[in-house]
Amino acid sequence: QAEDEMKKTSGSALPSFTPKGADTCLKCHDEDSEYPVLPIFKTPHARKGDARTPFADRQCESCHGPGGDHAARIRPGQERPPMPAFGKHSQASINEQNGQCQTCHETHRRIGWEGSPHETSDMLCSSCHSVHKSHDPVLNTVTQPEVCFDCHTQVRGQTMQLSAHPIRQGQMACTDCHEVHSNFPTDGLLQRPTLNETCYSCHAEKRGPFLWEHAPATEDCSTCHQPHGSMHSSLLSQTKPLLCQNCHSQMDHPSTAYTSEGLAGGKPNAFLLMNSCTNCHSQVHGSNHPSGVKLMR
Amino acid sequence: NDDDAESNDLKCRFCPETGGTEERYELGLGYITDDDPEFGDAWGYDDKGYSLIGNAELYHRTGDVGFINLELRDIGLDSSYLNIEGGQQGHYRLNFEYNEISRRSFDSTVTPFRGSSQLSLPAGWVDADSTGNMPQLVNSLRDVEIGHQRERITLGAEWIPSKRWQWDVQIRQDRKTGLSAMAGSFITQASSLPAPVDFVTDEIESTLGYSEKHWHAQVGYYGSLFRNADKALTWENPYTPLSAGADQGQLSLPPDNQFHQLSLAYSYRPSPSYGLSSMLAAGRMTQDEKFVATTVNPNLSVALPRNSLDGEVDTLTGNVRAFYNPWRELRLTSEFLYNDRDNNTPRDNWQQVVTDVFTGSIRRNIPYTFNQQSYRFSADWKANLKNRLSAGVERDIRKRRGQAVERTDEDTGWLKWRLKPGNFAELQVKLSSSSRDGSPFQNLSSIAPPENPRMRQFHLADRDRDQANVHLNLFGSNDMQLGFGIAYANDSYRNSPIGLQSGKQLDFSGSATFRPKEHWYSNVFLTQTRIEASTLNSQSFSSADWRGESEDRITTIGSSTIRTGILGKFDLEVEYSHSRATGDVSVITGAPNPDFPALTSELHVFRSTTTYHFRPDLALRFGYWFELLRTRDWSLDDVTLTTLPGVLHLDQSEPSYKVHVFMLSTEYRF
Numbered sequence: 001q002a003e004d005e006m007k008k009t010s011g012s013a014l015p016s017f018t019p020k021g022a023d024t025c026l027k028c029h030d031e032d033s034e035y036p037v038l039p040i041f042k043t044p045h046a047r048k049g050d051a052r053t054p055f056a057d058r059q060c061e062s063c064h065g066p067g068g069d070h071a072a073r074i075r076p077g078q079e080r081p082p083m084p085a086f087g088k089h090s091q092a093s094i095n096e097q098n099g100q101c102q103t104c105h106e107t108h109r110r111i112g113w114e115g116s117p118h119e120t121s122d123m124l125c126s127s128c129h130s131v132h133k134s135h136d137p138v139l140n141t142v143t144q145p146e147v148c149f150d151c152h153t154q155v156r157g158q159t160m161q162l163s164a165h166p167i168r169q170g171q172m173a174c175t176d177c178h179e180v181h182s183n184f185p186t187d188g189l190l191q192r193p194t195l196n197e198t199c200y201s202c203h204a205e206k207r208g209p210f211l212w213e214h215a216p217a218t219e220d221c222s223t224c225h226q227p228h229g230s231m232h233s234s235l236l237s238q239t240k241p242l243l244c245q246n247c248h249s250q251m252d253h254p255s256t257a258y259t260s261e262g263l264a265g266g267k268p269n270a271f272l273l274m275n276s277c278t279n280c281h282s283q284v285h286g287s288n289h290p291s292g293v294k295l296m297r
Numbered sequence: 298n299d300d301d302a303e304s305n306d307l308k309c310r311f312c313p314e315t316g317g318t319e320e321r322y323e324l325g326l327g328y329i330t331d332d333d334p335e336f337g338d339a340w341g342y343d344d345k346g347y348s349l350i351g352n353a354e355l356y357h358r359t360g361d362v363g364f365i366n367l368e369l370r371d372i373g374l375d376s377s378y379l380n381i382e383g384g385q386q387g388h389y390r391l392n393f394e395y396n397e398i399s400r401r402s403f404d405s406t407v408t409p410f411r412g413s414s415q416l417s418l419p420a421g422w423v424d425a426d427s428t429g430n431m432p433q434l435v436n437s438l439r440d441v442e443i444g445h446q447r448e449r450i451t452l453g454a455e456w457i458p459s460k461r462w463q464w465d466v467q468i469r470q471d472r473k474t475g476l477s478a479m480a481g482s483f484i485t486q487a488s489s490l491p492a493p494v495d496f497v498t499d500e501i502e503s504t505l506g507y508s509e510k511h512w513h514a515q516v517g518y519y520g521s522l523f524r525n526a527d528k529a530l531t532w533e534n535p536y537t538p539l540s541a542g543a544d545q546g547q548l549s550l551p552p553d554n555q556f557h558q559l560s561l562a563y564s565y566r567p568s569p570s571y572g573l574s575s576m577l578a579a580g581r582m583t584q585d586e587k588f589v590a591t592t593v594n595p596n597l598s599v600a601l602p603r604n605s606l607d608g609e610v611d612t613l614t615g616n617v618r619a620f621y622n623p624w625r626e627l628r629l630t631s632e633f634l635y636n637d638r639d640n641n642t643p644r645d646n647w648q649q650v651v652t653d654v655f656t657g658s659i660r661r662n663i664p665y666t667f668n669q670q671s672y673r674f675s676a677d678w679k680a681n682l683k684n685r686l687s688a689g690v691e692r693d694i695r696k697r698r699g700q701a702v703e704r705t706d707e708d709t710g711w712l713k714w715r716l717k718p719g720n721f722a723e724l725q726v727k728l729s730s731s732s733r734d735g736s737p738f739q740n741l742s743s744i745a746p747p748e749n750p751r752m753r754q755f756h757l758a759d760r761d762r763d764q765a766n767v768h769l770n771l772f773g774s775n776d777m778q779l780g781f782g783i784a785y786a787n788d789s790y791r792n793s794p795i796g797l798q799s800g801k802q803l804d805f806s807g808s809a810t811f812r813p814k815e816h817w818y819s820n821v822f823l824t825q826t827r828i829e830a831s832t833l834n835s836q837s838f839s840s841a842d843w844r845g846e847s848e849d850r851i852t853t854i855g856s857s858t859i860r861t862g863i864l865g866k867f868d869l870e871v872e873y874s875h876s877r878a879t880g881d882v883s884v885i886t887g888a889p890n891p892d893f894p895a896l897t898s899e900l901h902v903f904r905s906t907t908t909y910h911f912r913p914d915l916a917l918r919f920g921y922w923f924e925l926l927r928t929r930d931w932s933l934d935d936v937t938l939t940t941l942p943g944v945l946h947l948d949q950s951e952p953s954y955k956v957h958v959f960m961l962s963t964e965y966r967f
Contacts, residue, residue: 021309042358108515109504114566115630157824204521210584218638242845246754264937274933289548
């Protein structure tokens with residue numbers, strides 16, 4: 001299976017498989033080696049009873065490719081030939097390396113991988129997944145964000161803001177909102193087909209439909225919110241009342257310039273202080289009250 | 298490969314046994330030095346004093362494919378987590394998951410209101426025209442904690458009847474209980490109300506997948522049913538009623554609603570040279586909660602045109618992505634996205650009663666419908682082993698019903714260059730530019746009082762957007778990696794006499810990771826963000842006569858080190874991170890008003906854990922954790938209960954705390 005995949009993708013001649021499979025590999029790659037490989041025997045990949053796993057087939061070489069040359073005797077001073085697939089000095093291309101994983105993992109919830117943002121950014125499966133570790137950190141809610149933050153450093157900073165989803169606290173993982181393998185090929189790699197549907201998974205009370213809708217909120221939560229974190233309350237992208245006044249200019253208080261004169265030490269202004277516009281209009285996601293056209297009921 | 302061993306014959310004498318049990322139990326005590334609920338937000342810590350540390354993991358594997366896993370975290374806190382799963386690998390899997398999250402929004406909040414969904418004022422309350430004149434206010438206050446507890450139970454199953462078929466289902470119940478802050482007002486006399494939160498959301502999601510050699514198909518169902526135990530919030534008016542009968546008000550609370558969606562996904566990849574993937578999802582949102590009365594003012598009885606909304610929204614979302622490699626170095630990709638929200642909710646005329654005070658105008662509801670279509674085409678050329686160039690064009694069309702601009706067309710072009718001179722570095726540069734134009738602006742008669750006809754809402758306005766992204770990664774020896782990124786975005790709103798004029802964001806990020814050995818990992822990171830926005834508005838209901846500007850500057854730095862096996866006995870984890878945010882606001886009217894004081898927040902987090910291994914199976918762990926949060930927010934600064942005559946608020950203060958946590962625990966591994 002592995003040989004077929006590599007031949008198919010590389011089109012070049014491959015070395016032979018080792019005659020004894022993993023027994024050959026483990027002579028050198030034991031628990032004392034610099035990068036221990038043995039924890040893989042605590043993972044699903046090593047279950048020989050599952051016919052789909054690498055260890056039910058060519059064992060280590062199911063994924064790493066034929067290791068005949070790598071394991072063969074070499075002359076003193078001769079550089080040991082690398083394994084065909086994986087590793088820093090791999091001869092295999094990104095497609096070949098990922099192809100090894102996709103041989104089994106292209107189905108079900110990963111069928112949109114080709115052409116997805118991570119795929120076109122040359123991401124290797126092994127960029128995120130640590131298949132030799134007994135527990136892959138990217139599959140655990142607490143440890144997953146650290147893996148993602150390796151590349152998404154800016155998001156790490158956002159999660160430390162005053163208002164943020166509880167990622168820093170280990171209560172949410174990136175994959176609670178994002179489908180990184182692009183099952184639904186959406187902008188932002190979301191778990192559900194649209195951004196709002198993704199948000200409604202946890203915030204279903206904002207879904208409606210309401211009698212009186214706030215159209216920008218109904219269309220796109222990110223019109224007002226920064227999902228990864230904000231220095232403003234409720235993940236808002238700007239401070240109130242300016243955020244609201246970007247769109248509202250009706251005569252009287254919506255269009256009034258609220259200057260620093262309205263601070264507590266001056267002439268305290270209810271349109272500026274405490275919750276600002278939402279001191280009265282708190283139903284900003286929509287109201288189902290018959291008299292709620294102003295989102296005050 | 299004639300001399301290769303047949304894979305079926307491969308034995309493995311040196312392979313460790315895959316069956317067996319791994320267990321880890323941790324039990325101990327933590328001590329928190331300060332009583333600050335805001336610190337405990339989402340961490341699950343609450344009161345000053347001792348708390349239980351309890352964690353457990355159990356992984357049992359049979360000799361063949363059976364397995365049972367158990368994970369238990371933070372059993373002594375309000376953020377506990379339990380997951381039990383088991384099954385036969387490759388055949389079926391069952392799991393049960395429970396977790397809770399405690400969110401605390403405000404600390405030390407107070408209110409004179411009593412009750413839950415029927416808020417009353419204490420006996421002897423004397424109303425007044427302003428908060429400062431309410432004689433019973435101070436003596437009537439009670440503590441109230443704004444926040445909620447979220448508990449989620451998940452049952453999951455996966456079944457793999459054959460190599461081609463796979464089915465899974467997840468059933469979740471999410472219960473959210475607590476209090477939120479809502480506003481209830483009578484014209485300009487407002488109160489912040491502790492509103493009950495008693496939400497239950499049931500979700501079910503199931504997919505059935507089928508795979509052939511060159512194609513995969515998947516059908517799915519997603520259902521979400523939301524229920525709210527409280528339909529309305531009624532409160533006594535603490536102010537002197539502005540009209541007869543306006544001595545109480547009523548808000549509607551989020552109505553019960555449902556969403557059901559069927560999806561079909563398909564991918565076809567007959568060769569590495571071409572293929573496509575697609576998805577189509579059709580859904581329906583419904584909401585038919587019985588309406589509350591138009592007003593609770595007995596003097597203003599108004600009949601409803603219907604008893605419930607009978608709200609119904611059909612959604613249709615689709616995507617098709619196809620790629621073709623005419624030769625090895627070139628990939629062409631085209632993509633089409635479709636998103637339609639068709640709101641079929643009935644339209645009626647609704648007699649408005651303004652905040653339970655007086656009868657207003659008749660308004661007609663406008664069920665919001667929109668449609669989005671995006672067409673994308675890109676080419677990706679691997680010029681050589683080091684250089685890769687990509688370019689693409691996109692057109693995004695959005696149509697909306699009942700909005701000031703009913704159609705916007707946005708065209709985008711982008712270029713991307715990736716340089717990989719060797720295994721030591723990679724550079725990526727992406728530039729994009731887009732232009733959005735809308736259909737003619739129209740004044741909406743449905744908005745009363747009318748918007749200024751010069752206003753262009755920024756999500757509908759004509760806009761030019763330019764973006765640039767640069768990422769550089771350097772790879773050194775000892776698995777050292779340096780990463781730098783710069784992202785710049787500039788939005789300019791061309792034809793907006795008033796409304797948002799521009800928005801800019803500049804991000805810088807840098808990080809370094811260092812892993813000299815498997816048992817040693819260190820990293821350091823820095824991020825900086827600057828966000829600017831400028832808006833024009835008019836208080837004279839004509840041309841722009843004032844400008845609002847905001848600038849947010851955010852810096853975060855952090856570093857962590859994990860070192861295990863020190864002297865063969867110690868493990869050490871140390872982490873420090875710091876975030877500082879500053880927000881400047883200016884409102885320029887021509888009058889000599891000073892700028893607002895800066896909004897600031899500053900967070901310091903230091904955590905360390907030292908583990909001493911007495912024996913391979915027994916360890917003692919000591920943890921120390923320090924967090925400091927300081928914020929300044931002019932909207933809350935010096936605002937007492939009587940500062941705002943027309944707002945009876947909850948007296949929330951700026952979040953601020955300084956907390957030390959000490960933890961001592963023992964860990965036993967089997």
